[in-house]
Amino acid sequence: MTELVVVSAGLGVPSSTRLLADRLTEAVRAELPGTSVRFVELRELAGAIANHLVTGFPNPALREAIDAMARADGLIAVTPVFSASYSGLFKSFFDLIDPDALTGTPVLIAATGGTPRHSLALEHAVRPLFSYFRALVVPTAVFAASEDWGSEGDAYTGDLPRRIGRAGTELAGLVRDRAARGQGDGDEVVPFARQPADLGLD
Template identity: 55%
Template sequence: MVAVTAGLGQPSTARILADRLADAARARLGAQGRQVLVEVLELRDLALDIAGAMVAGFPGAKLRAALDAVEGADGLIAVSPIYTASYSGLFKSFFDVLDKDGLTGKPTLIAATGGTARHSLALDHALRPMFAYLRAFIVPTAVFAASEDWASAGESSLNERIERAGSELGDLIAATPAAAGRRREEFEDVVPFEQRMAALRSGI
């Protein structure tokens, strides 16, 4: 499982949220007898590589390794800070350089952080449509953490959402092992239309 976080601070609330979501998913899978390793990719460390790939048209070795990790993972947690009512440019740019089929069928949990709960709509108006376009398999519960959610008054509700979303991701990973890999193999087995027609004609 891979967690992608686009927070800029060190540590960032996006990274903290990603870690807690990963722990919840891992606990759910552990309860089902599955041990899962979690790799966290902090896009802050790849910012120059991502910009270079956008300009040059191909990723360098460091970014290629990160992209391969996402494409090969059995599940994805994607967390972005919300700026001006949408995901960050760094977050979007990373998924822009990912292969267009890289997330097909992949169990995915989306989450975001922001200064106010008013930004929570960005999950359904920005992140969910983007990952739907990439044909990811998005779990029903998305998690938004505003500044007040980290205080004692809001932490109980945040913990509940984290546990629910993590459990949904864990269940989906358990139900669809290596889904993305299987789907790519299926595409490789597809015979082009022209080739099938030629085979039919030759048999007449």
């Protein structure tokens, strides 16, 4: 069974970050029926993350979340944007991840913010973070500003639903390609020139 891990760094309840994570998950599952999903709410692990940073020891819940991400077939990572970058909680969590744990893992990156001006944080901060991990980041990064959400929590303006669908299709394509190559080849990083063909974009 395909395993998808969804990391959400939203701080509030309800959270637009979690809402975007849910919409992206639905888009991927529409392409990959039967996919098992594990949500990692970093807000619930904030104390454990801080403790791990100073002691070097994770509690069981944090250890389980880290292990689940390392064995996932695909990853969705969503952060709110503060001061034109990812949140401190989001970065602190990924500071705990082994540099080799996500090598070759397909990743869909997304973010939320109050204004579209923050959307570039995905390209100058979040994408380079996952490049450091040698993950396979899908071409379409999804940013949702406050104006993209309706009063009932639905994506209703602009092209946000289209971008969500496209990003979900891209992640599903990379997950299928990785499965076809076999998990034993998971350390192989697909050259950039091959990625459009793998995603059906050529």
